[in-house]
Every structure is written in C-alpha cells, then in structure tokens.
Amino acid sequence: MADPKGFLTVGRELPQRRPVDVRIKSWTEVYENFGTDRLEKQASRCMDCGIPFCHQGCPLGNLIPEWNDLVYRKDWQEAIERLHATNNFPEFTGRLCPAPCESACVLGINQDPVAIKRVEVEIIDRAWAEGWVHPRPPAVKTGKRVAVVGSGPAGLAAAQQLTRAGHDVKVYERADRVGGLLRYGIPEFKMEKRHLDRRIAQMRAEGTDFKTSVNVGVDITADELRAGHDAVVLAGGATVWRDLPIPGRELRGVHQAMEYLPLANKVQEGDTDTPAITAAGKHVVVIGGGDTGADCIGTALRQGAASVTQLEIMPRPPQARPDTQPWPTYPMLFKMESAHEELADAGGDRLYAVNTVEFLGDDDGNVRALKIVEVGGPETGFKPVEGTERELPAQLVTLAMGFLGPQKDGLLDQLGVELDQRGNVVRDREYHTTVPGVFAAGDMGRGQSLIVWAIAEGRAAAHGVDSYLAGHSALPYPIPPTARPIA
Numbered sequence: 001m002a003d004p005k006g007f008l009t010v011g012r013e014l015p016q017r018r019p020v021d022v023r024i025k026s027w028t029e030v031y032e033n034f035g036t037d038r039l040e041k042q043a044s045r046c047m048d049c050g051i052p053f054c055h056q057g058c059p060l061g062n063l064i065p066e067w068n069d070l071v072y073r074k075d076w077q078e079a080i081e082r083l084h085a086t087n088n089f090p091e092f093t094g095r096l097c098p099a100p101c102e103s104a105c106v107l108g109i110n111q112d113p114v115a116i117k118r119v120e121v122e123i124i125d126r127a128w129a130e131g132w133v134h135p136r137p138p139a140v141k142t143g144k145r146v147a148v149v150g151s152g153p154a155g156l157a158a159a160q161q162l163t164r165a166g167h168d169v170k171v172y173e174r175a176d177r178v179g180g181l182l183r184y185g186i187p188e189f190k191m192e193k194r195h196l197d198r199r200i201a202q203m204r205a206e207g208t209d210f211k212t213s214v215n216v217g218v219d220i221t222a223d224e225l226r227a228g229h230d231a232v233v234l235a236g237g238a239t240v241w242r243d244l245p246i247p248g249r250e251l252r253g254v255h256q257a258m259e260y261l262p263l264a265n266k267v268q269e270g271d272t273d274t275p276a277i278t279a280a281g282k283h284v285v286v287i288g289g290g291d292t293g294a295d296c297i298g299t300a301l302r303q304g305a306a307s308v309t310q311l312e313i314m315p316r317p318p319q320a321r322p323d324t325q326p327w328p329t330y331p332m333l334f335k336m337e338s339a340h341e342e343l344a345d346a347g348g349d350r351l352y353a354v355n356t357v358e359f360l361g362d363d364d365g366n367v368r369a370l371k372i373v374e375v376g377g378p379e380t381g382f383k384p385v386e387g388t389e390r391e392l393p394a395q396l397v398t399l400a401m402g403f404l405g406p407q408k409d410g411l412l413d414q415l416g417v418e419l420d421q422r423g424n425v426v427r428d429r430e431y432h433t434t435v436p437g438v439f440a441a442g443d444m445g446r447g448q449s450l451i452v453w454a455i456a457e458g459r460a461a462a463h464g465v466d467s468y469l470a471g472h473s474a475l476p477y478p479i480p481p482t483a484r485p486i487a
Ligand SMILES: Cc1cc2nc3c(=O)[nH]c(=O)nc-3n(C[C@H](O)[C@H](O)[C@H](O)COP(=O)(O)OP(=O)(O)OC[C@H]3O[C@@H](n4cnc5c(N)ncnc54)[C@H](O)[C@@H]3O)c2cc1C
Pocket: 096, 097, 098, 149, 150, 151, 152, 153, 154, 155, 172, 173, 174, 175, 179, 180, 181, 182, 185, 186, 214, 215, 216, 217, 235, 236, 237, 238, 239, 258, 261, 291, 292, 295, 410, 411, 441, 442, 443, 444, 448, 449, 450, 451, 452, 454
C-alpha cells in the first residue's frame, strides 16, 4: 500500500486546463503539466483495497493499486511494465477514457476517488520520454497470416498482440491513415496525433504491416481476404450514423458530425489549410449532447464560430449520483468537459429537453435556422410542450446523435456473418464469429462504445485467434464479449 494515511491527508488534485482564451487559439491538448511530486502524492491516496473495485470498473482489468504503489515509491519503470501488462495503449485511455475505474473506486463512496486516469497518463508519458518504450518483436515466427480489417483501437490492439505472438499481421484500413476514430474522429485538442503516430511506428518496427486506402469488400473481396490469410479479425467499428429525417434535412449546411470532424483533423494533419466544411463566422447548432457533440463544439469554437448552441433531447442530468445510480455504477451525470467550459466562456448555450422538428432554409437552399420545441422526458415519449416552438438561427448544423452499428453492405454481407438483433456481429466467448476463422472485436461487435472496450476486445480477440491457429495461447484474455460495465 502506497501510504496508509494518504487518503486521509491528501485531497484529489488534477492538472489545470490552460485558460480558455489561450487554448481556444490553438489545437494542442488543453491540460497544463502536473509535476512528478504532486502526481506521486495523488498515487498515495490509493488504499490498496482488499477487493479493488477499480479493477471491476476497468474493462482492461488494469492493475491499478499496483501501479499506484509503484508510482508512490518512485519506481516508474516498473509501473509502466505493470500498465503495459494489461493495456497496449495507456496514452489513449489516459487521455480519452471516461474512467469507469474512478466511478468504481472505493474511495469514491464518501470522498473524491483516486485520480487513476491522471496517474495512468503520467506513467506512459514519462516512459516514452525516458526511452523505456521499445518495439517488442517476436522471438519466433509462426508462419501464420492474419488480416485485421480496421485500424481503430480494437484493430490496433489485436494486431499488436498477434504480431508479438509471432504471426504475420496485415492491417487493412480504408482511410488514408491508420487510427480509426482516434485519427479522424477525436480532435487534436483531446489527443494530439503524435501519440498515435509514435505507437504506429512501434508497431511497424515490431513487424505489423499496414495497408491504407484499402476498402475490404470493395477493393478486395471477402473471399480473396480469407484465401490469403489463416484468420481474419473484423474491427471495422460502428460507422452507420443515426440521422434526423425531418423536413429540411437536405439543406446545405446540415452535416453529420463524422462528415465535419474528420475535415478539421485533416487540417491538423497538414493536408489542407481550409476544411471543406467550416464553422468560421457561422452560427452553429450541435444536435446531440454526448462526447461527439462536445468534440463538435470545441472544433467549431476553434474555427471561429459566431455562436455555438448544443441541443439534447434528454432532460439535463443531475450534478451528483442519484439513488438510482449508486456506487460503483458508472453514473450519467452533468459533465463539464473542456469544450463545455469553452462554450460557456463564449456565451453559448446547452439546451436540454428540446427536439428539432424542422430545418429552415433560405432561397438558395442553405440552412438558416432550426425550428425547435421543448419536450417532456422519455416517460412522456418526448411529448412536445405546447407553445414552446421557436426558431434558432444556424448556418451550420452538426448531427451528433450516435451510431446504429456496423456497415452491412460490402464486407459483412460478403462474409455472411450472423448479426444480432441490434445489427452487431455475433461472437462466441473466443470472439469467433459464425464464419470459421473470422473473429470480431470493438464497436463492430459491441455497437458504439468506448476506446477502453475496443482495446480490451482487441486483446481478447487476439487470444481467440492465437488459440484457433496454435491450439492454445499464452496471450491474456481480459474480458468475455458479453461483459457489460457495472450498471
Ligand atoms: C467523435 C467521436 C469522439 C469519441 N470520443 C471518445 C472518447 O473521448 N473516449 C472514448 O472512450 N471513446 C470515444 N469515442 C468512441 C470510440 O472512438 C470508439 O468506441 C472506438 O474508436 C471504437 O474502436 P474500433 O476500433 O472498434 O472502431 P473505429 O475506431 O471506428 O475504427 C474502425 C476502422 O475500421 C475502418 N473500416 C471499416 N470498414 C472497413 C473496411 N471494409 N475496410 C477497411 N477498413 C474499414 C474504418 O475506416 C475505421 O478506421 C468517440 C467516438 C466518436 C465518433
């Protein structure tokens, strides 16, 4: 145990975000440096619980009390070994995870939980800075060939595990760069892409082969893919977005979030100076109150939007845990992400319990406003409140309303894998689909989810593939596909 009295004497502390007026002018990450001494104090708050509920909360089964103790004892090199034992990419989760481990932390019952996510990111950032992270190519090759379709966190985790197990792994990605939503969904200010590039360089050095701009199911058929490989991992994500088919949807200026965000990321990659869709000088409305919506807000404000408003059909969530969502569940609370702070500073609104009934256009076919109405809660079927209809000016609208599941036409249809009632790919305990030698991991199998789940599933699917190819596997098996967060 780090410090038996740490949780009594030290309060939870996180790094400051840079001042809004400064960070809004740049695309770099928003947090200031924290400092080693303060971080070691934060690690000392861990009680090394007999039953560490943080393990239960983390889909990867991260050995949290162990690395808290190691950080407190200044053994950072051993800490990264423990962290890498369960997580291929802690620099992604340490920056982007909503941290179900912290919601499950025992200290959270009557105090602020341990700052687990901050300890995680500081361990891996320090490890890179000190030169402790090296390629780990396999000692022995198996001669077996594995195709991974999709290079998001699930595909990358599966590929790294399988390459290290000695297989020849080829990752096929239809985009022009590797990374999935880490590359073209998540904005630079949440995670700078240098973190992704550094990992991909490590993976290439280990022997993983990447083929970009290859749409499997179009450029190569499923039969060709299977014929050329001993096993296939499907990690194509849940890319079919939910639309809003109301009058005026066809107007220019109404876009899906995933049409808008990748263009901003391409500017950061240096592909172009001006994105084809920009918020500059426009009144922007973001429909959808989740993470994707927050990413649209931060992006629009950095592009120089005249105003930004976020709409959410659900009622405003509570500030603190309601009785219906007790510890250690992951509660649905009112969040103040960095983008929300920026929105508040810019005088923008977050409107709850409102629905959009129509997009209104000008004579040239451009959107000029939304017709919105206040609605009752889900128990009323979101019944409109009479007399509350009004117009909200907008020249750019982004739809951030979630995703319906994986794309069926093309690869999945050609393979003939069974889908469940929600349209996701069915897997058994070894992540094997109903087609022999074809496995599935990440959002393609779970539906829209989180990076931490994608990494956990990629690792577990790699175990399944390795067992299938070799008859047994020494790779870890973090989680069965049916596992759900504590809720
Ligand atoms: C805007 C946005 C922000 C998000 N922010 C967060 C966050 O902060 N924290 C968090 O935990 N989660 C976040 N998420 C969710 C998270 O990004 C996903 O759950 C995660 O990326 C899923 O990983 P994946 O590997 O399954 O799929 P993806 O990351 O979607 O990757 C799938 C890849 O497969 C490729 N592909 C698909 N079909 C084919 C094919 N036929 N041939 C070749 N390639 C193919 C796609 O081009 C894509 O690159 C966010 C999601 C979005 C949309």
